[in-house]
Amino acid sequence: MKTYTYNKSVSLMERAGKVIPSGVYGHLGPAEGCMIPTSAYPFFLSRAEGSLMWDADGNRFIDYMCGYGPNITGYCDPDVDAAAIEQIKKSNCTTLPNTIMVDFAELLTSTVKKDWAFFAKNGGDVTSFAVMIARYYTGKKKIIFVNGYYHGVAPWTQKADSPGTLQTDCMHALYVDFNNIEQLKKVIEENKDDIACFISTPYMHGNFVDNVLPAPGYWQAVRKLCTDNNIVLICDDIRCGFRLSLEGSDNFYGFEADLICFCKALANGYNVSALCGKDFIKSAAGSIMYTGSYWMSAVPFAAGIANINKLKANDATNHFRKMGTMLTDGLQKIAKDKGVNLSVSGEPAMFYLAIKDDDTLLLHQEWIAECVKRGAFLTNHHNHFINLSLTPELVNETLVICDEAMGVMVKNHPEVYK
Amino acid sequence: MSVRVKAYVNLFAAMGVLEKFVELDAEAKEIAKQHNLVIRFQVKGGPDGQLIFKDGTVKVIPYNDTVKSDIHLYCAGPEKFNEVVDGKGMPIPLKGVFKTLKFMGSSDSPFSVLTGRMGDIMRGKGVDTPELKKLSTLLAFYAMSAAIAQIGNEDEIGSLAGKRIPEGDISLEIKDAAYATITQKDGKLTCKFEKAANPRAIMAFTSIEVASDLINGRRDAMSCLSMGDLEMKGYIPMLDNLNKVLNLVPKYLS
Incomplete structure (x- = not known):
């Protein structure tokens, strides 16, 4: 199988580096994106369609990162794009919100079984707002985080040693392990009357570690502890939202969050995020001045409506589960045949991969690099994403690539694979 | 500071x-x-x-x-x-x-x-030959490496990151020119000026020039990484936290 080269990407990165900090910053960049080694990865793409993307050099990839989540119906989905184009002819960012905002709020709240929706742009906008609401509503300060969390990049989400963060930004943070109810009870007891909220993703999909699903009864116990102690339960569904269930991941795991945050998959890449909540906390949300220039733009609302309707019409979450299972079952068979200990964790729609034959992650990084160079865009230490346009044919093509790539990695390490 | x-x-x-x-x-x-x-x-x-x-x-x-x-x-x-x-x-x-x-x-x-x-x-005082320039960069690299261990143990903020570095050896390298090993054991960092035998993570400058630019603040680690001038591989959580300590080094080594 031919492996890719990235001359144009490298050249573009040289240009980018002169005018953009780090060339490509954040999670799409080589550093945060763990592109290891960088020579195995493209940096820029020229176009994308469905589950495919073509980089600046014209290399074709089957993409399992989906823009780190937003691509849920398929890149350039004709139905979602048509709705957006239709809306842009009418209005977008205007002095008064377009009527479509109400339509979108009604559709979203009825879909995720919440009483109200507040729109912004990015996930961090709504996690931050959720915490503000919880603090205002309860009159309390502290936030309980689950170790390994990611709730955005605002200072309150960081550790005190993160560049640009003050120790005082983190002074009200408490930490517990996922699935550890006894620890949560202890933290609540030790900080009684001062905890505003518990914020967590529906399952632990942290980076660098096998992802962990909620133990039976875990979420129900969390719910009860929050209710008993006047703690607002915030579900950060930014990554999982609409991939496990269209009704929100709290409903998927059988509990009810007070506030739930959506973003990535809400409008198939059109920029909108949403905080949805229960009625009792709605007036608190309305009392806080929180806004942004583009938060009520109409085009993403139109895209969101088309997106949710298409996901509903196509039984999307069942498709994600089926395709994810087909791919990961295939990968595990390949690994087993080659004597490689490949761990697959998390939900099939958002599977996490890790080769466990060393404690350095180097073998895994080598395998993923070989996959990418052959056209399967996987990532090293982040969960992956399935989208509605992924077909069994593309999954099979991916398995052929991953098989050859794993063969190369195994051959390069006779000291491990005898 | x-x-x-x-x-x-x-x-x-x-x-x-x-x-x-x-x-x-x-x-x-x-x-x-x-x-x-x-x-x-x-x-x-x-x-x-x-x-x-x-x-x-x-x-x-x-x-x-x-x-x-x-x-x-x-x-x-x-x-x-x-x-x-x-x-x-x-x-x-x-x-x-x-x-x-x-x-x-x-x-x-x-x-x-x-x-x-x-x-x-x-x-850099009186450093006017290629040999002296190379020596200057190598010494700065070793000082930086040793400083990471001290700051990661002793600095109030640095020690937060230092303690979070998972146990094991990190190899800091200027390819084919200089090696240092940072070891995290029992929550403490130590530094040796030698190549690690079995590092869990590697941070490698591809040349003396790149190392010099980064140490002297002419370039940042992320842009070096983007351009392929700095390689990071292995157990990345070790390097994520090490980088947080590294950010503090210029405050102490000026």
């Missing part, structure tokens, strides 16, 4: 680089060869360490009572010690007064010449 942490960095990173200086610089080696001595620097409320000059080599270690000191120097606090390192003060000799005077009592005594020359090279 903490004066106390600065004292640790001065003793174990700035002076610690003497180990490589006498190895890489013939003039320095010649000076070191003439003295077999153990000097203890004891700083009240700060570091306590020994410089071991032996047969042209130098080692800087935390104070070990089984290693007999020929000279015992005392500083009343980290600030005083930092003044000594800056050439603006003298420590109190508790043992070996005459040896102290002979070895470091004036600007032309061996220790002063050695550290003065090393400091000049590291700061």
Whole structure:
């Protein structure tokens, strides 16, 4: 199988580096994106369609990162794009919100079984707002985080040693392990009357570690502890939202969050995020001045409506589960045949991969690099994403690539694979 | 910046680089060869360490009572010690007064010449040949590596990241030119100026020039990484946290 080269990407990165900090910053960049080694990865793409993307050099990839989540119906989905184009002819960012905002709020709240929706742009906008609401509503300060969390990049989400963060930004943070109810009870007891909220993703999909699903009864116990102690339960569904269930991941795991945050998959890449909540906390949300220039733009609302309707019409979450299972079952068979200990964790729609034959992650990084160079865009230490346009044919093509790539990695390490 | 942490960095990173200086610089080696001595620097409320000059080599270690000191120097606090390192003060000799005077009592005594020359090279003073430029970068690389361990252990913010570095060895490299190993064990960081046998994570500069640019603040790590001039691989959580300590190094090593 031919492996890719990235001359144009490298050249573009040289240009980018002169005018953009780090060339490509954040999670799409080589550093945060763990592109290891960088020579195995493209940096820029020229176009994308469905589950495919073509980089600046014209290399074709089957993409399992989906823009780190937003691509849920398929890149350039004709139905979602048509709705957006239709809306842009009418209005977008205007002095008064377009009527479509109400339509979108009604559709979203009825879909995720919440009483109200507040729109912004990015996930961090709504996690931050959720915490503000919880603090205002309860009159309390502290936030309980689950170790390994990611709730955005605002200072309150960081550790005190993160560049640009003050120790005082983190002074009200408490930490517990996922699935550890006894620890949560202890933290609540030790900080009684001062905890505003518990914020967590529906399952632990942290980076660098096998992802962990909620133990039976875990979420129900969390719910009860929050209710008993006047703690607002915030579900950060930014990554999982609409991939496990269209009704929100709290409903998927059988509990009810007070506030739930959506973003990535809400409008198939059109920029909108949403905080949805229960009625009792709605007036608190309305009392806080929180806004942004583009938060009520109409085009993403139109895209969101088309997106949710298409996901509903196509039984999307069942498709994600089926395709994810087909791919990961295939990968595990390949690994087993080659004597490689490949761990697959998390939900099939958002599977996490890790080769466990060393404690350095180097073998895994080598395998993923070989996959990418052959056209399967996987990532090293982040969960992956399935989208509605992924077909069994593309999954099979991916398995052929991953098989050859794993063969190369195994051959390069006779000291491990005898 | 903490004066106390600065004292640790001065003793174990700035002076610690003497180990490589006498190895890489013939003039320095010649000076070191003439003295077999153990000097203890004891700083009240700060570091306590020994410089071991032996047969042209130098080692800087935390104070070990089984290693007999020929000279015992005392500083009343980290600030005083930092003044000594800056050439603006003298420590109190508790043992070996005459040896102290002979070895470091004036600007032309061996220790002063050695550290003065090393400091000049590291700061780029009189560095006008390719060889000296290379030496300057290598010394800065070793000082940076040693400083990471000190800051990751002693600095209030740095130690938060230092403690979160998972256990194991991190290899810091300038490819084919210089190696240092940072080890995290039991929550403490140590640094050795040698190549790690089995590192869990690797941070490698592809050339001396890249290392020089990064150490001197002309480029940042993320842009070096984007351009393929800096490689990071292996157990990335080790490097994520190490980078947070690395961000603090310029505050202490200026």
